[in-house]
Amino acid sequence: MSLTIATWNINSVRLRIDLVLRYLTENGPDVLCLQETKCPDAEFPLGPLAKAGYGHALHRGMKGYNGVAILSRRPLKEAGRLTFCGREDARHIAAELLDDHGRTITVHNLYIPAGGDIPDRDANPKFGHKLDFLDELKAWSEVGRQANARAVLVGDLNIAPFVSDVWSHKAMLNVVSHTPVETEALNAIRGAGQWTDAIRHLVPEPEPVYTWWSYRSSDWSAANKGRRLDHIWVGSELAGRIAGHGLLRDARGWERPSDHVPLALTLSD
DNA sequence: ATGGTGGTCCTACCA
Numbered sequence: 001m002s003l004t005i006a007t008w009n010i011n012s013v014r015l016r017i018d019l020v021l022r023y024l025t026e027n028g029p030d031v032l033c034l035q036e037t038k039c040p041d042a043e044f045p046l047g048p049l050a051k052a053g054y055g056h057a058l059h060r061g062m063k064g065y066n067g068v069a070i071l072s073r074r075p076l077k078e079a080g081r082l083t084f085c086g087r088e089d090a091r092h093i094a095a096e097l098l099d100d101h102g103r104t105i106t107v108h109n110l111y112i113p114a115g116g117d118i119p120d121r122d123a124n125p126k127f128g129h130k131l132d133f134l135d136e137l138k139a140w141s142e143v144g145r146q147a148n149a150r151a152v153l154v155g156d157l158n159i160a161p162f163v164s165d166v167w168s169h170k171a172m173l174n175v176v177s178h179t180p181v182e183t184e185a186l187n188a189i190r191g192a193g194q195w196t197d198a199i200r201h202l203v204p205e206p207e208p209v210y211t212w213w214s215y216r217s218s219d220w221s222a223a224n225k226g227r228r229l230d231h232i233w234v235g236s237e238l239a240g241r242i243a244g245h246g247l248l249r250d251a252r253g254w255e256r257p258s259d260h261v262p263l264a265l266t267l268s269d
Numbered sequence: 270a271t272g273g274t275g276g277t278c279c280t281a282c283c284a
Contacts, residue, residue, distance in 0.1 A: 009284095011275080011276065011284080012275095012276055012277080015276070015277095036276090036284080038276070038277065063277085063278090064276085064277050064278070064282085064283085065276095065277080065282085065283065065284090066283095114283080114284055116283090116284095126283095158284095214273085214274080214284095215273085215274040215275050215284085216272080216273040216274050216275090217273075217274085218273080218274095256275095259274090259275080259284080
């Protein structure tokens, strides 16, 4: 009895629909959460996904930027859309599904702002937006702790919180995604909601884990200057069911790849 | 070394 939930920042679901289908066909997760779909709702490619066995889908898109979606082989029920910082940015959608025991599991799919290049809220409004977004997420996490006990939170959180989540802790300390103000904020959000970082539970430090490698590198694999920006957290009642994970590093080497790779968690009991 | 590459959608913005 198991349930596998995956997350992948796809960087345009329309351009890379064939990669999505390949991942689903070869790996068969029950649920796949996508970020950066960059796809208005009316144009979401539901047809080929249904044909591949993923006939249940929720999507929240917009033109050009952002966008999240949840694809599933099992029936889904929409369980809300959070907005942050008063913006309709399509950065969150939630779904409910039933596990093999008929119990409800809620999946929160999240795309946290990248935050621009300069880690200073006065010089860079995008960094300020990221910090404000994190503040609101912490408040939500605190208030929802009980409700989220049987929830899974996945997505591109755009922060690599631990030393071995980046290729060089020292070189990255002043780089957006690994600055202390960001890593401390993410750790505070995790603590406020009593979330367990499922991937780090399975692969403890100091083992490096990366889910993203920049496009701006001629040989990403040899240089291996990656970051763990994508995460899967589980609520307190699910922590005991963490059974295994999959990190498809090979997908970074597929033709016309996303700069992120799929990450999956299996819950079982 | 202050670049580099890639997606969206038309010129610049985002990652």
